[in-house]
Structures are given as structure tokens and as C-alpha cells.
Amino acid sequence: MKNARRTTAYPVVQILRKTLWTAIPVVIIFMFVSGFSFWEIRRQNNLSLENAITIYQTDLSHRLDAIAHFVQWTVVHDPILDPFKTDGHVGDFRQAGNDLRLRVSDMQYSTGSEFMYFFYWDEGDIFINASELTVDYETYKKIKKKVIDDFENVDNTEGFSWMPSVIGGKTYLYYSITYRHRTFVSLVSIEDILAPLSNINLGSHGNIKFQSLDGNTYYQSATRPEGLLKHYYNELHFRGEDAGLPFTLVIESDMLGNYGKIFLLQFLVFLAALALSLIMGSYILATYKKVILPIKIFSSNLSRMDSLSDAESANLDLTDSKMQELNQINDQFKSLIHEITRLRINVYEAELDQNKFRIHFLQQQIKPHFYLNCLTTIDSMLSLGDVSAAQKMLQFTSKYFRYLFQADKDFVPLSSEIAHTEDYLDIQMMRLSENIEYSCDIDDKYMDVMIPPLLLITFVENIIKYAEPAGDSLQISITGSDYVKNDADYIEICIKDNGQGFPEEVITKISNGEYLTTDSGSHIGITNCIRRLKLLYGDDFEFYLENSTAGGAAVVIRIPRKE
Template sequence: MKNTGRTRSYPVVQMLTKTLYLAIPVVILFVVVSWFSFSEIRKQNNLALKSSVNIYQNELEHKLSAIEHFVQWTVVHDPILDAFDESGHMGDFRDASNELRLRVSDMQYSTGSEYMYFFYWDEKDIFFNASDLKVNYETYKKIKERIKSDVGTNYTWEPCMIGDNAFLYYSITYEHRIFSCVVSMEDILSPLSSINLGEQGSIQALSADGDVFYRTGEGPGGFRGNFYNRLIFPGAEADLPFTLAIDSLALGNYGRLFFLQFIVFLAALMLCFIMGGYVLVSYRKVILPIKIFSKSLSEIDSLKDTEGLVLTDSRVQELNQINDQFKNLIHEITRLRIDVYEAELDNNKFMIHFLQQQIKPHFYLNCLTTIDSMVSLGDMDAAKKMLMFTSRYFRYLFQVNNNFVPLINELAHVEDYLSIQNMRLSRPTQYETDLPKDCNQLSIPPLLLITFVENSVKHATPPEGESLKISIRAKKLLDAEDGAGDILEIVISDNGQGFDPQILNKIKNGEDIVSEDGSHIGITNCIKRLSLLYNNSFELIADNTEEHGARITLRIPVKV
């Protein structure tokens, strides 16, 4: 069989296509989220950097302000420096310088030892350092030259270059005495060294003119410069003598986390594409041949000849090996299915025949005994009637070889049975039927109604002073305009004491109601016959009427 479905679009292909289409908005969404994450991380990093620098500027401003006050008060008001006078001598100068060093040492305890203090008295050309030196001797000589050249000039904090080094310089001159404070920019900016600015991050100190007079590194350049941003911290806003320009990595401490997130996404995306390719290859190499195999199996029932059956192509070796074995299996299953079906059909026919035969002998002996009694008593007219009813009754039994008979024939058989019973028993039985004309030729199983009528005659006890009344009504319940699915409803009722509640419960639950003495075997066999003939597409309802009589409602498919 030639496979014509290989080029059609299967659901797996559609799913792969949808997956690829879905990947596009996912990638776009990731780019948007990544950009938002990048911007947010950059913003947070800048805020953290600004917060750190602001704290640093505030602390530095307090230190510089404290040093200004200390230098001004010392050179103007401190009596220690009064020793530097024309009337003084070297011993007084030495004691005053030592006392000044002690005062400066106390000041350095609160502001830091990196601030260097120098004193110069131009009248006697006395110059000495009032604190420990933090520079080499060559730089010390240049600082000394700068201070001597500034005699008579007052300086606020200002950046300056002394030699090759950048310093902050502050100096006050009062009555030929100069007191100065010098600190290197390296020491000034050292608190900011703990901030992670990135490998190429840098800090630049700018003068009031905007010139760079100190920097901690070369700063970012080239392509990597795109990942750095510059923040400006004006000195005027912080009351500092210099402006800071900081080049820091945009992502700061969160950079690794961001790039790790990006790499994980790329790895997941690559894995998705790899898995998609693997699924596509698996579909073409495995799933498609199996789908062809499944489709071929689904078409087996429609094939009259399975000799030319081809279940799959040659792309999967294992499926090719199944082809011949499966065709042989189909032949064997077909043969066994026919055998089982025929055996089951024979068994059902035997069961139906057996159940019918259980019904036929039920009334034989009693009828013959009654006729014999009538003849013995000389009541020949009654014997003739009894013989006529009995012969018709037996003739119907012996002629019923089919599974279905017309409903009107079955009702005539019930009338013969009741006529026989009325002649046998001392009590008369009243019988009425309601059979529409359109129900006369509808078919029902033979000897079906007689089972329930016989049960009423044997077990029903009418109220005192009344005779037994049996009613049979039939009608067709329409289910569709063309008659397909119509139901025949037959209701058999009497005016006896009704069913026992235990019997009703067993019938409702589908349990066997045959007792030890064999009573109700007819109803049990009737239910079995209906199951065999209608395959459970029937309904049998047993209940009691409001007058406590027994009622059987039977609904079976209409069969003409």
C-alpha cells in the first residue's frame, strides 16, 4: 500500500513551528527585561556610589574646616607662638616648637596623620615641620620653598602641584609668622579606594578651572568604555576646593550577576534550539514511521485483502521486521475472531432455547389433570372448552421457534392462559388490554408477557370480596421523526398485595430473585432472555401501585 500521507503537516511539526514562533517574542521579552535590569542595576549602582561619595565629601569638609579653624586660632591667638619674637633666644624657640608639635599631634588624632603642618618665621628665617613628614626629602625641600615664597599671603584650601605630586595647601600669615597645612591628594582620596570602580575605573580631581590635577588611573577607553559611566561631584556644592569626576563600571558589584544571568539565558536558549533540532530529527526518523504504521493499522478494517498490506517504510528496521509477522497475526486473529463469534452465537441461541424450554413445561400437567377431572365428572361442555383453550395454548408453544413474535399473538396467548385458569380455579380473573393499532405487529420475545401474568395469578391476592384483575397496556414512545430509536412500553399490573420490598430491591439492583423453592424463576429467566436478545438496551421496572398492586413496566426497542 503506497503511503500518501508523508508530505502532510503533522501535529509535531506544527508544535515545533509554534515553538520557534514563540521563541521570537520570548527573545524580545528577554532583551527588554535585560535592558530594564541593566538600567535598574546601573541606577542602583550610581545611587550607592553617590551615597558613598557624599558621605566622604561631608567628612572631608568637616576635617578641612576643623584644620582651618585650628591653623587660624594657633597662628593668631596661641601664646606659644609669642616666643618667636626679636627679644627671644634659641632656647625659647626650641621649647615653643616642641609645644606646637604637641598641639598638632593632638589635632592629628582627630583629623588624621596624613595632614602635615609647617611653621616659618621670616624674621629669623626659622622653618620647621610641626608634624611627622609623609614625603621624601626632595619633596620636603620644595614644600619649604613654596611656604617661604608665600610670606605675607593667605591661602584658603587650594590644589597645587609641588614637584610631581599633587597636594592640598592651606596657609595663614600673621606678624611674620606663617602656619601651613599640606596633604597629598593620594591620601585625601584614599578613603574612596575601597569602592569597586572596575578594572579601568578612575577618580579625577579637578581644579576650579576644570583642569585635572590628579587622577588615580588612566580611565576607561576603547570598546570597554561603553560599560563605564562618569559621575561628577562639584566641589562648590560640598564646600570643597576640588571637583571629583569618577569613572565607574556601570553594573558595579552586580555586573557578574547580570552577565551570569545573560549567559544562563543564552545557554537555555541554545539548549532549546538543540532540543528542538533533536525532536525534529526524532520525528523524521522515528515518530513519522510510527505514525505511518499507526495509520496503516487504522485502515486494516477497511481492507478486504491484507496480502498487499504495507505497515511502514524502510526507515526503521524494527518496524519492517514487524510487517510480515503482523500480517500473519492479522490472519490468525481474523480466523479466531470468526470462530469465537460463531461459538458465542451458538451459545446464545442455546441459552435462549433453553430458557424457552424452561417456560413450556410449566403448565402442561395442570391442564391435562383439569381436563381429566371434567371428563370424569361428566361436564363435557366445560371439557370441550378447556380442551380448545389448552390446544391453542399448546399449539402456540410448539409453534414458537423464532426469537420474536407479533405483540398481538402474544396477547392472544395470554388470553388463552387466563381462560384456562378461570376454568381451573374457583375464583374468576378479570383481564383487560389497551393495545393501539400501531402496536399490533410490533415484535416482542415469545412467552414474555405470560411470565408476569402467571406470576400475578399464582402469587397475587386481591382485596377481600374482589376478584383478581390483570391489566396489560402497550404504547409506542416516539424518539425521532423517522422512527429510529422508538421504544415499546408494556405495563402489566394487578390488584394484589404487590411485590415484597426485598424482591423489588433485588430486581432494582439486578440480583437473582430465585428462592430456594424455585419461585420467581420465570422472572429471572425473562431478565436473562432480555439481556441476551437486546444486549442490555432494555428497561424493566418493578414497583407497586398506589392500591398496593404489583406492576411491571417493560421498555424495549421497537422491532417490526
């Protein structure tokens, strides 16, 4: 007994599909892990930097406070400066200066030798450096000039604080107090203040900015990165108010900092995995081109056969592959294509002819409905000698029948159908001598819309035959308006009367999509119209009947708007 063949996909297709679906999540996982690692390394680097800056700010704040206190105490309370008075001697001044330098030297031991101190006594015009100079002589002269200018121009009654000052092209922090004509100054360069931060890795384009408490930058250690590079650098703000400092530090640093090598190593692992995925993808692509694509082309060409003509089908190659099996199938299919296409066209044409015959039959079924009544009326008028009425009736009737017998097309302009309906009403008013109030409220822009012939007359004729008006006259109105459905344009035609309305079972059947077929043949006109609409539009139309609460009935037809 032969083994049953498997109907599942080929093994190669399954393997390729599994390989592809395995590679995709691997790449996604590595991207997610790399992104998370980048975020975590950045966070750790920022945290490390924040801890270092916090320690630095705390130490610097203590030193600045200590120096400020030392300067204040020395100039206000320390008797070491008492010899600087107008009745003193030069030797006393020299000894007092030496004592001041010793006092400052002791202070520098605890606060740092980078802080320079200067003393100025205006009454004796004495300016001395109270600490070892770390600047050249030209800068020293500029410092001296600034101290003297500040003494003469600055009001010291508003309080004291460390202020930025540019002297000789360098930025310094400057603290000065004047008391009883004696000015004591402490000065330190920004570069010396930044020295403890020199070991922090900020990156090749990292920089530190000093900003005043109102946000103005007065010093920047390096040029900030520009272009895309600036997005790779963090900007961290350390407020001076929070640390008790007279300035705010703004630090731009490499996102990864000291952890960059770790991330680089992990990124290389990711690149290796990505390279492996690309190799796998290349293998999948090569297999796809050599095996799967020819099969897909074969299948696609098969699906195109329905849209090709006989000549195109006969010349169609289902595959251009070098696979022998597919070429054999191609030759066998080409021998069958022509016959299959011919049979398909014959069946389609037969169905089309059948539909045209059914439409024509339904139209012809409508035409004879009114013939005999019109001829009988004309005969009666002639018998009574009313020749003018008979002549007028004959004119209306000829126009009516001329249109009726020429309505063999599937569609006619709405204006022609309206004119035909009005001719019918003229005939009825002469034949029945009834008072019929007719109105047509349709804009001229709708008159070129194409509708099936004899569509309106069916329902108007139904009103004349069956409607029992509530008042003295029968009222008939026809309206037309736009209707939009699924972004497509339709025209809505509504035919109303003031009769007794439709029976509920008729409305129910129409709502349920049923035909109004009875043994007596009543409502055959409505049924034929619905069938015609079905044949011409398929399901792309709406038709329903309704009764008004104030009396009367309405027929609503919605069909695609075709000019």
C-alpha cells in the first residue's frame, strides 16, 4: 500500500520561514538590550559625575566661606593692621606687612595656595601683596589698578560677595572688603578653581561653564560641541543657591564617559549578531530568488489569466525559471489556456445576452399597459364630437408612446423621464377629468443624470390607479437630491402622494428584500422595477417604501449618480 502524500508546505519553505522568524526577534532583542545598556550607562555616568561635582561644590563652598570670613576678620578685627595709620612709621608698616604675610601663609595652608591676597591702605598709598604671587608683573599691575579703582568707585555698604572679574585676559573670582581706609582682597583664577575637576573625563568636547546666579555666562572652559555631536553630550546644571556658591556650574559631558568602552564592547557583540543575521538574510534571499520566486511568478501568472485576452493568454509564459519541472508545467498549461479562455468568454457573453434579454422583456412588459385605455378615450371623444379634445389627447398620447417605444436603452437622462411622466399626467387629467396637483422639485444640475427608462412612470401610474386622496385633489410630488454613501455620490429620487399609503405587508416585504408576487398580478410594476434595478446595479442601489404620519406614501430610490 502506497504511503499518502503530505499536503503541507515544502520543507525548504518551512526552514526558510523559521530561519527568518528566528532572525527577526534576535535583532530586536539585541537592539532592545543595547538601548537599555546605553540608557543605564548614561545614567550611571551622570550619577558618578553628579557625586563628584557635589563633593567638589561642598569643598569649594567651605573654602570660599572660610576665606571670606578670614578677610572680614582681618580687616575689621585683627590688630595686625593697626600699624597702618597716619602717624605710623615706615618700619612699622614693613613689620605689619610681614606679619600679615605670615598670617596669610597659615591660611593658605588650609585653603590652598592658589588664592592670592592683596592689601591696600589709601591714606598712605601703600599696596602690598600679602601672599606669594603666581602672576607676572604686568598682571600684578592690573590687579593693583583694579583694587585702587574699586576702592575709589565702589560703594561697599551693600554687602560683600565673590564677584567675577577679567584681569589681563583671565577670569578671576574677586572678594574685597574696605574698612577704615584699609582694603583687603582675595583673588583666585577660575582655572585654579577648576583644577580639582581636571581628572574628570568629560569627553573630547566636554566643557564647564560658570554662570552668575541670574544666568549670565562669564567663563567657559572650552567651545561647546556643534551639529549632531551636541546631541551626544549631556548638559547638567548645578545651581549655586543649592550649594551655597556665588555661581552656577553648567557641565557638558560625554554621555558614556568612563563607561564608553563597556558599551563599545557590547555594541560590537550586537554588530556581530547583526552581521550573522545579515548573512542568514542573504542566504534566505538567494534561496528565495532561485526557488521560491519562480514558483511565485508561476502562481502570479496563473492569476493574471482571467484579465488577459485570448492572444495574450496564448503567448503567456507562466515562468522564466531554469527549473525543469516548472518549464514542463508551463508547456502543459499553455496548451490548455486558449481553450479555457474561450469557454470563459462564451459563458460570460451568454450570461450578458441573457441579462439584456431579461431587461428588454421587463421593459416590454411595461409598455402595453396603457395602450387600450388611451385609444378608447380618444374614440369616446370623437364619438361625442369633441374633436379639439381628441386632437389634444392624441398629441399627448403620441408623445407618450414615442418615448415609450424608443426606451430600449438601459439608461436615459432624468430630464427625458420627467418629461415622459408629465405627458402621462396630462393624458390622465384629460382622460379621467380629475384634478391632479403635480410638482417637480429637482434642480437643473440633476437633469443630465442617467437613470433606467420608465422608472418614475411606474410609481406615478400606481398612484393614479390606487391612491385615494385625503382632500379634493390628488397631490403628486417628485424631488431629487444628493446622497453620499461610502464616499460615493448617489442621487435620491422621492415620489410622494397624499393617498391612503401602502399596506403594511407590502412595506414589510420590500424592507425584507422580497418581491411583490401575487396571483392577481397586482404590484407587478413595482416588482419589475426592482428586478430591473437589481440587473443594472447589482446591490449598489437602495429602494424602500414608507407611509407618512400625516398621510400619504413615499417611494424612495437611491442609485449611483452617473452623468
